[in-house]
Amino acid sequence: MQIHLTYYAILRERRGLDRETVDVSDGSLRTLYQGLRQAYDFPYDEMHIRPAVNDAFCPWEQAIADGDHVVFVSPVAGG
Amino acid sequence: MLPPLFDLTEQAIRVTLPFSISSGTGALVSFDGIVRDHNEGRSVVALEYSAYVALAKREGEGIVRDAIERFGLLAASCIHRTGTLAIGDVAVRVWASAAHRTAAFAGCAFIIDEVKARVPIWKKETYVDGNPRWVECQHAGGVARPPGR
Numbered sequence: 001m002q003i004h005l006t007y008y009a010i011l012r013e014r015r016g017l018d019r020e021t022v023d024v025s026d027g028s029l030r031t032l033y034q035g036l037r038q039a040y041d042f043p044y045d046e047m048h049i050r051p052a053v054n055d056a057f058c059p060w061e062q063a064i065a066d067g068d069h070v071v072f073v074s075p076v077a078g079g
Numbered sequence: 080m081l082p083p084l085f086d087l088t089e090q091a092i093r094v095t096l097p098f099s100i101s102s103g104t105g106a107l108v109s110f111d112g113i114v115r116d117h118n119e120g121r122s123v124v125a126l127e128y129s130a131y132v133a134l135a136k137r138e139g140e141g142i143v144r145d146a147i148e149r150f151g152l153l154a155a156s157c158i159h160r161t162g163t164l165a166i167g168d169v170a171v172r173v174w175a176s177a178a179h180r181t182a183a184f185a186g187c188a189f190i191i192d193e194v195k196a197r198v199p200i201w202k203k204e205t206y207v208d209g210n211p212r213w214v215e216c217q218h219a220g221g222v223a224r225p226p227g228r
Contacts (some may be wrong), residue, residue: 006131006200027197030208052134052199055133057138071199075216076195076197076198076199077214078130078161078198078201079170079172
């Protein structure tokens with residue numbers, strides 16, 4: 001299935017892209033993030049990331065489905 | 080049309096008060112977060128805020144709605160900048176009105192604390208000595224620091 005990813009802040013810089021569509025073999029957010037982290041040297045483990053699917057925060061255990069929009073939200077710094 | 084509970088803007092924040100003062104209002108508290116010239120011992124010359132807009136608005140609206148309910152506010156609103164800001168610019172502005180000052184102060188503090196902790200907005204600081212850096216703050220559920228910090 002295909003997942004649409006958007007990157008922000010430091011993850012965007014590490015990936016070198018704003019967004020991309022990737023093929024994934026299972027619906028695990030954790031597996032997806034771990035693969036990206038290893039490939040692009042993301043500086044945060046899952047403890048420091050909040051996943052968001054289709055513009056809503058969700059638990060790591062939530063299954064992703066074909067066509068979902070996924071963002072891995074790194075530590076924020078508004079204000 | 081009702082004013083937004085939470086908004087993002089690429090323009091300088093010049094909004095004075097986005098809602099009207101009802102007759103039962105006894106206190107109005109506002110807070111401005113200002114870009115300062117230093118952070119963690121380094122001289123800052125500029126900074127850039129970027130946001131995951133759809134989720135930031137959803138989270139921000141939820142925070143303001145929650146504050147109104149928790150503290151019995153009569154009205155509240157928050158607006159946050161994105162883009163490149165200079166020293167002295169307003170980065171975020173919060174308003175909270177209530178019948179009494181205790182609730183207005185508490186509601187205003189709650190909103191800015193929660194916005195800083197969990198709204199997906201990121202800050203990149205540029206320093207006098209170069210090497211721009213993404214600032215790491217917090218995540219909901221506790222302080223999030225990368226390993227080694």
